[in-house]
Amino acid sequence: MGSKERIHRLKEQTRVNILDAAHEIVKDEGWQALSMRKIADKIEYTAPIIYEYYANKEAILLELTKKGFMLLAARMNEAKSKHKELGDQIEAMWLAYWNFAFEQKEYYQLMFGVEVNCCIMDELLPAGSTPYDIAAGAIAELMGISDPDDDRVCTKYYTYWSIVHGLISINIVRKGTSDEINRQILTDAITGITRSLKNQAQAE
Amino acid sequence: MGSKERIHRLKEQTRVNILDAAHEIVKDEGWQALSMRKIADKIEYTAPIIYEYYANKEAILLELTKKGFMLLAARMNEAKSKHKELGDQIEAMWLAYWNFAFEQKEYYQLMFGVEVNCCIMDELLPAGSTPYDIAAGAIAELMGISDPDDDRVCTKYYTYWSIVHGLISINIVRKGTSDEINRQILTDAITGITRSLKNQAQAE
DNA sequence: TAAATTATTTAACACTGTTAGACAAAAGTA
DNA sequence: TACTTTTGTCTAACAGTGTTAAATAATTTA
Structure with missing residues (x-):
């Protein structure tokens, strides 16, 4: 039956x-x-x-993680399929990745270990002791801007920070990448951004 | 007394x-x-x-977070002080940041909300459904490389990923950056990396 | 209808953060 | 010295967590 x-x-x-x-x-x-x-x-x-x-709670989280990866894959494939040119495909995929992270924030946190602990650190620290406070001065000077809180400085600071922090996170969560590749990405990115700062400053 | x-x-x-x-x-x-x-x-x-x-457990974590930021600040300032040229200072600061993250991994995790959940996801997913599997093909093609697992492709993939994931993480943990700045960093970085891929491919 | 199997719950264990009340030790006061 | 007050510390408990074993209810099989 x-x-x-x-x-x-x-x-x-x-x-x-x-x-x-x-x-x-x-x-x-x-x-x-x-x-x-x-x-x-x-x-x-x-x-x-x-x-x-x-089997246990962890198994549920693992299943949700898998589901998250499948959702993300679908989004990225869909974005890719809408373009012919390779460069456009790549850009579209990363934008899809970006959008997924915020539209499915809970999945993303689970998949890539992004915890949301405390929120406002800046006010609780002595003035001048955040990474921003320490780095922004030199960045501003190199850009020929006097105010370290200028939006253009802020943008460049976050560019540095994003790639450094992103690479660190990936290495802490999944130890996939080799030290060779890490060093290359890190120094390439930092010198690359710095060079672009200098060029911008010279162009003005 | x-x-x-x-x-x-x-x-x-x-x-x-x-x-x-x-x-x-x-x-x-x-x-x-x-x-x-x-x-x-x-x-x-x-x-x-x-x-x-x-007051409670959270207060202890907050205190440790503060201590972590002070340690990081000391490291970055020390690195900065060892160089005269602005570009060298900036590079040294970010390298100090990088080193701090791994030497004081526990502090870094607490400060920036990096959780370490599950480790090996790749083997548990259907082949071709990880972000790498989906993106690497197009990247390799654009670089004129046939094997998507080539180290040069891998490096470029992680460069994309680092900046996208880093920017996402920063936005999820601390909602400091504006949407304007985010969009600019994201598109600038993606098109920048893509352009460098194309140039490299043409140069060979 | 009786037996066997399956589905579901209750009760418990060893943890967690946190609080109130009891107890002991020290300090202040006469 | 004797008494009171303050301070330090612990025990016991509450409500919550993940998890398991045993008891019970429901269903299927014979």
């Missing part, structure tokens, strides 16, 4: 219900607030039932 | 002992393993004592 099938479908359904419930809780209250009992509440069961479907 | 002073010094000492104990636990077992009771064990007290010195 086909009742076996029906039951199997139902079980498959609660499997996805668990993931959906987890995702919904995280969207509303953040990753820190996700608990097995809350998931159980949402799917109208008690907590131990979840262990019939997933 | 000066015993007031002595007692005050002792209290100040346990305040730093608490921070030191916390840092040591994190170095040994990671942030996830840090608990008030473990800190108490390490300083040979019971847990409630800690609340005489810090």
Whole structure:
């Protein structure tokens, strides 16, 4: 009889219900607030039932991570397919990546280990002790700008910071890249940005 | 009598002992393993004592964050002071930043919200569904390289990724930068890297 | 209808951060 | 010295966490 099938479908359904419930809780209250009992509440069961479907909480997070990567892949492929020229394809893919990160912020945080701890550090630190305070002066001077808080300085500072921090994060979370490649990216990027600063300053 | 002073010094000492104990636990077992009771064990007290010195666990983390920023500032200033030329100063500061991130990994994670969740995602995903798999083909083609796993392609991919991911992380953790500045950094960086790919390919 | 299997829950364990109340030690005062 | 007050410290507890074993309810099989 086909009742076996029906039951199997139902079980498959609660499997996805668990993931959906987890995702919904995280969207509303953040990753820190996700608990097995809350998931159980949402799917109208008690907590131990979840262990019939997933080995533990980590397994749920892993499944959501996978789902996130599949979503991201779909977005990037779609963006790519809309262009013929290689350069445009690459740009479109990274813009798709960028948009995914903010539209599916919870997935992105899980996939790439971006924690949101404290928010405003600047006010709690002595003046002149943030990385910005320390670096912006030299950047401004090299650009021939007197005010270190000028938007153009700010932009260049964040350009430096983004690539350095991005490369660091990737290395801390996944130790995939070799030291060789890291050094090359880091020095290339820094000297590249610096050169562009100098050229801009000379052009004016 | 000066015993007031002595007692005050002792209290100040346990305040730093608490921070030191916390840092040591994190170095040994990671942030996830840090608990008030473990800190108490390490300083040979019971847990409630800690609340005489810090309002709660978050306050301890905040204090460690501050300490991390002071350490980083010292490193960057020291690096800067060793050079006369502006460009060299900037490069030295970012290299100091880079080194700090790995030598004081625990501090860096706390300061900039870098979580270390799961490690090897690639093997758990269907082939061709990682961002690398999707983007590397176009990058390789644009560089005139047939193998998408070539080290030169890998380097360029990570350059793209670092700046995009870095900028995303900074925006998720601290919402300081404006959308204007973000867009400019993002498109500038992407088109910049792409242009350098094209030039390299043409030069060969 | 009785037995076997499956689904679900209750109760518990060992943790977590945090607080209130009890207890002991020291200091101040007469 | 004896008494009171303050200070330091701990025990016990609460509500929450992930997780497991055992008991119960529901369903299917014989």
